[in-house]
Amino acid sequence: MADQPAHTGLIWRERPGRGRPTAERPTSPAADRADAVYADLRRAIIEQSLMPGDKLPEDTIGESFGVSRTLVRGALTRLVADGLVEQWKNRGSFVASPSLVEAQQVFDVRRQPEGLVVERLAGALAREHANRLHGHVAAEKRFHGKEGPEAIRLAGEFHVLLAELTGNTLLARYVSEVVSRSSLILALYSRPHPSECGASEHAEIIEALIAGNAARARYLMDHHLGAVQERALLPKPGAAGRSLKDVLVRYAEPREPLPMASPTQRRA
Numbered sequence: 001m002a003d004q005p006a007h008t009g010l011i012w013r014e015r016p017g018r019g020r021p022t023a024e025r026p027t028s029p030a031a032d033r034a035d036a037v038y039a040d041l042r043r044a045i046i047e048q049s050l051m052p053g054d055k056l057p058e059d060t061i062g063e064s065f066g067v068s069r070t071l072v073r074g075a076l077t078r079l080v081a082d083g084l085v086e087q088w089k090n091r092g093s094f095v096a097s098p099s100l101v102e103a104q105q106v107f108d109v110r111r112q113p114e115g116l117v118v119e120r121l122a123g124a125l126a127r128e129h130a131n132r133l134h135g136h137v138a139a140e141k142r143f144h145g146k147e148g149p150e151a152i153r154l155a156g157e158f159h160v161l162l163a164e165l166t167g168n169t170l171l172a173r174y175v176s177e178v179v180s181r182s183s184l185i186l187a188l189y190s191r192p193h194p195s196e197c198g199a200s201e202h203a204e205i206i207e208a209l210i211a212g213n214a215a216r217a218r219y220l221m222d223h224h225l226g227a228v229q230e231r232a233l234l235p236k237p238g239a240a241g242r243s244l245k246d247v248l249v250r251y252a253e254p255r256e257p258l259p260m261a262s263p264t265q266r267r268a
């Protein structure tokens with residue numbers, strides 16, 4: 001797909017059958033499986049299928065994904081580092097529930113690295129990169145008027161793609177982490193808003209980058225993040241009556257039993 005967003009590490013993965021990104025590094029089947037569980041859980045949280053406060057029992061997750069509890073534990077530890085999961089002694093793991101104060105802090109922190117991203121990219125965008133960004137925004141606009149998880153994920157991926165285009169992996173990793181945390185906060189607090197609004201703001205940022213206007217790009221990004229932050233004001237009621245297994249079954253991909261020393265990995 002021309003408008004396929006870029007991928008940071010093993011984080012952004014596509015649904016089965018929808019064009020999967022290439023594997024970034026060779027891994028063992030077990031490590032590959034662990035990465036897949038991590039990415040699927042992360043996506044379930046970012047797409048708001050799993051809501052803040054939801055319990056994440058290792059056994060249920062292991063059964064749903066067809067993997068061992070050890071692998072699940074490893075995935076949960078990584079999600080804790082991302083700020084998406086909280087672990088409590090003797091109580092287990094839960095989707096993180098950031099407070100309003102923490103939400104404020106995340107958005108405050110976002111402005112600096114993302115401002116740096118657009119400063120670096122202003123006037124330095126290769127035509128191919130500009131095309132990828134335009135393709136991404138076109139994909140976002142196709143979700144105009146639909147407040148779905150796909151629109152929310154795409155909006156976040158725009159910021160990660162920008163950061164990746166700087167070629168600075170550390171910056172890309174920081175941005176990816178704050179974008180994840182922001183998605184969780186939006187799931188918890190945000191009011192509904194037309195997704196097209198975000199896409200048109202993204203388009204303006206691209207134009208400033210192509211024009212080589214670093215000051216304007218930085219202003220637009222700051223303004224945009226301020227608008228996103230403003231949308232994250234009102235608590236919205238969590239969806240009730242969802243079973244963890246029902247949610248996970250949509251994310252768990254069919255997996256072959258371990259150990260599988262197959263030379264062809266599924267993450268093609």
Ligand SMILES: [Zn+2]
Nearest residue numbers: 155198202224
């Ligand atoms: Zn945005």
